[in-house]
Amino acid sequence: MPSLAIAVTEYEAAGIAVAALQAGPQWFAIRTRSRHEKRVAEDLSEKAVPVFLPLRQVERQWSDRRKVVDTPLFAGYVFVRIEATASGRVPVLQTNGVIEFLGVRGIGIPIPEAEIAAIQTVVRARVEVEEHPFLQVGQRVRICGGSLDGLEGILTAKDGRKSLVVSIDLIERSVAMRISGYRVEAVAGQTCQTRAG
Secondary structure (H helix, E strand, O other): OOOHHHHHHHHHHHOOOHHHOOOOOEEEEEEEOOOOHHHHHHHHHHOOOOEEOOEEEEEEEOOOOEEEEEEEOOOOEEEEEEOOOHHHHHHHHOOOOEEEEOOHHHOOOOEOHHHHHHHHHHHHHOOOOEEEOOOOOOOEEEEEOOOOOOOEEEEEEEOOEEEEEEEEOOOOEEEEEEOOOOEEEEOOOOOOOOOOO
C-alpha cells in the first residue's frame, strides 16, 4: 500500500494544499453519469468502499398514478470515504458509471468531515428538504434544541419563511430546510447557549 508521502507528492504536483491531507480515510465527491448514482453506490458497497448517497423522498406523477420515490439529494454525485492515495482512488474510478473525482486534475479534494456530518444529520432526521442555490456568503447559524441540535448552516429568508442552508463546498450544492419552531443563534461559540427561563 502506498504511503502518505506518495499521496502528498501527488497532491503537491496537482497544486492542492497538502494541509488538507490527513492520515486515514477521508470523504471525497465523485461525479457519476446521469441517473447512475444508486447503481454506483451499490457497486462501490459491493467493493467494500464506504459510500454515502444522500436520498430524499419526492412524489412523482405519472399519467396513471402517483408514487413516492427516493431520489439523490445531489444529482450526479456520490461521496466515498477512502485513503488519499492512488490505490484508494483506482477501485472507485474502475466502477461503472463513475466519471471522475471532483478536484484538481481528477485527483479529488477531501471534503471536511463536518460538511458530510451535517448532511448525514439532515438525512437521519428525515426533515423535508429542497434544493437550494449554493451560497458562499451569509450569516452562519446553529440550530439549538430538537433533533437537529448543533446543526450549522446559512440562514436565509424567502417569502417570510426562514430556512437553514447546509452546503458541501466542493460540489457547490446546498439543501435548504424550513426551521420554523427551532431556536437559531449566530455561530460564535462552540455550543448553543442555554437561556434561563
